[in-house]
Amino acid sequence: MLTLYHAPRSRSSRIVWLLEELGAPYTLKYVNIRRGDGSGAVDPANPHPHGKVPTLTDDGALIFESPAIALYLTDRFPDAKMGPPVGDHDRGAYLTWLAWYTGVFEPALTAKFLKVQHVYGTFGWAPFDDVLAYLSAAITKNPYIVSDRFSAADIIIGGSLPFLMGRVVPESDELKAYVTRITERPAYARARAKDSG
Ligand SMILES: N[C@@H](CCC(=O)N[C@@H](CS)C(=O)NCC(=O)O)C(=O)O
Numbered sequence: 001m002l003t004l005y006h007a008p009r010s011r012s013s014r015i016v017w018l019l020e021e022l023g024a025p026y027t028l029k030y031v032n033i034r035r036g037d038g039s040g041a042v043d044p045a046n047p048h049p050h051g052k053v054p055t056l057t058d059d060g061a062l063i064f065e066s067p068a069i070a071l072y073l074t075d076r077f078p079d080a081k082m083g084p085p086v087g088d089h090d091r092g093a094y095l096t097w098l099a100w101y102t103g104v105f106e107p108a109l110t111a112k113f114l115k116v117q118h119v120y121g122t123f124g125w126a127p128f129d130d131v132l133a134y135l136s137a138a139i140t141k142n143p144y145i146v147s148d149r150f151s152a153a154d155i156i157i158g159g160s161l162p163f164l165m166g167r168v169v170p171e172s173d174e175l176k177a178y179v180t181r182i183t184e185r186p187a188y189a190r191a192r193a194k195d196s197g
Contacts, residue, residue, distance in 0.1 A: 002026040005046045005055035007033040008195045012054035014159040015069055017191035018152055022073060022080040028194060031055075067098035070152040082152045093146045097153040104131055105157065113168050132169065139178040150182065158182045 004019065006012040006028050019026050031043040033053055042051030048064050056063040056072070063072050074083030084090035104125040111118065112128040125131070135157070138145055145153045161179050165171050182188070 001059060003029055003057045005029050005031045005048065005053055005057075007031055007040075007053045010053055011066055011160075013191065013195050014066065014155050015054040015056065015073075016194050017159060017188055018070060018073055018082065018155050020187035020190045020194075021082055021152075021155070021185070022077045024073065024077050024080075065102060066156055067102050070156050071095070071098055074152045081149070084146065084149075084151070090147050090149075094151060094153055097145050098156060101153075101157050105135070109164070109168050136172060136174050140174050143178075143181060150185075154182050 002019070002024060004012065004015055004026055006016060007030065010033060016028065029045065031046040031053065032040050033046075033051065034040045034042060046053065046055055047057060047062055048055040052064070054064065054066060054069055056069045058072075058076075063069050071083065074080070075085070078085055084094045107123070107125040108128045108131040110116075111123070111125075118127040126134075135145075139158075142148050144150050145157055158178060159182070161169065161175060162183065165175060165179065169175070
């Protein structure tokens with residue numbers, strides 16, 4: 001049985017969206033988290049080792065870090081075709097984009113937000129402008145991040161854009177069109193309804 005530990009309007013909202021896309025049976029447990037404005041607190045009911053969300057459990061197995069959860073779920077529910085399976089031509093790109101989100105995109109965003117000067121040869125990610133250009137090129141070449149097929153990579157990466165665009169990420173016509181494309185899906189609307197807490 002899948003349980004998602006979730007805090008509304010947070011990184012776990014994307015996993016609610018993914019579970020809705022998959023049509024997977026799951027229980028949603030709302031938990032408290034520390035918020036950027038200083039409110040909130042670690043919730044003892046949340047099994048995440050750092051008190052964060054998303055946290056997924058599956059019959060006692062603990063899975064955390066958004067890309068790991070996405071990969072776990074799309075492999076576990078292959079019939080939903082939300083991620084290229086092992087042996088598929090697009091599998092490598094899919095894994096790359098999931099790892100890129102966590103290893104490149106988020107650190108580059110954080111560095112930009114904190115106004116940290118990029119240091120080549122020291123940082124394990126590229127400067128923010130390169131990162132954004134790479135993402136913009138991908139969603140201009142194809143309708144979705146990996147290929148012409150929507151996947152969990154669009155939820156993990158694209159799903160962060162409605163919040164980030166106009167804040168840390170500058171708006172562009174390409175990104176706006178892409179966000180509209182992916183958020184017009186019924187599963188997104190269902191997830192938003194559950195996000196209110
Ligand atoms: N790298 C993690 C980040 C998780 C994360 O930082 N989540 C935030 C919510 S958006 C959180 O739980 N913050 C509470 C805290 O830092 O204690 C992932 O992508 O899953």
